[in-house]
Amino acid sequence: MNEKQDDTLAGIEARIRYRFGNAELLQEALTHRTYVNEAGGKDNQRLEFFGDAVLDFLLSDLLLKRFPESREGELTKMRAALVDEVSLARIAAELELGASLRLGRGEEKGGGRQKRSLLADAFEALLAALYLDGGIEAARRVVHELFEPLLESQELLCGRDAKTDLQERARTLRRELPRYQLKDATGPDHDRRFTVEVYLGDELMGEGVGRTKKEAEQDAARAATVLLKGEQ
Incomplete structure (x- = not known):
């Protein structure tokens, strides 16, 4: 060194x-x-x-x-x-x-x-x-x-996750439910990286990355929630 x-x-x-x-x-x-x-x-x-x-x-x-x-x-x-x-x-x-x-x-x-x-x-x-x-x-x-x-x-103490939070906000503010779509999966089997997009209707609200699809969905939900908070 x-x-x-x-x-x-x-x-x-x-x-x-x-x-x-x-x-x-x-x-x-x-x-x-x-x-x-x-x-x-x-x-x-x-x-x-x-x-x-x-x-x-x-x-x-x-x-x-x-x-x-x-x-x-x-x-x-x-x-x-x-x-x-x-x-x-x-x-x-x-x-x-x-x-x-x-x-x-x-x-x-x-x-x-x-x-x-x-x-x-x-x-x-x-x-x-x-x-x-x-x-x-x-x-x-x-x-x-x-x-x-x-x-x-x-959020942690209540045991809530980002997807639950986004779903409730989207239902209240937009009267729609989030839709998650897998965009990409890269890397070897032992080190996969998933990219997921979340939509409300046809509008792209956020994109997330994670080592599992569930983790990527959580990441995307957090990004979408930030946008929705701006509408309140």
Whole structure:
């Protein structure tokens, strides 16, 4: 690593308040496959896979303790809202992971540092690296510090999802129901990205992206809801 890379990684460590014993794990978490295709080394896909499981476990633990009276269905909805691509990308942006990503030249030119999918993946990989380097308690502390502020969201506490919110607003304001349409599906089977459009009548109201069609529909519904709020 050069001096600039050292400073970049040190900045991430400062923001999560953790110093890696094995800095190579942190560097691996921030390495996209397009960089490896050009320069060799390890990409972050294996860490992303593990980090997804670590995050689910730690958020489930957090939600059980925070909402002891909630039923399984409510907890599932809350966890889904916390781990969707939009939420994870927002947290990754707050940690400034985009500036630290190692990308191939094509991905760099294509705006990869701002792509929600890459940011969300990098955050999950970072969490896996943190767990492998510092153990479960180090990972638990970071998850609690990053996600507890999100638990104050009224939409989250009510177990509501974006599609439900959009449907109720659309029925009230337009007397129509949303219609979702799959626009595109890209990427390999283990890393699919779905793009979904949502319409009211013939009017395109929003577009969303996610790792599943359901996640993309939620993202599209959030975009459409912003438009409808402007009509109130």
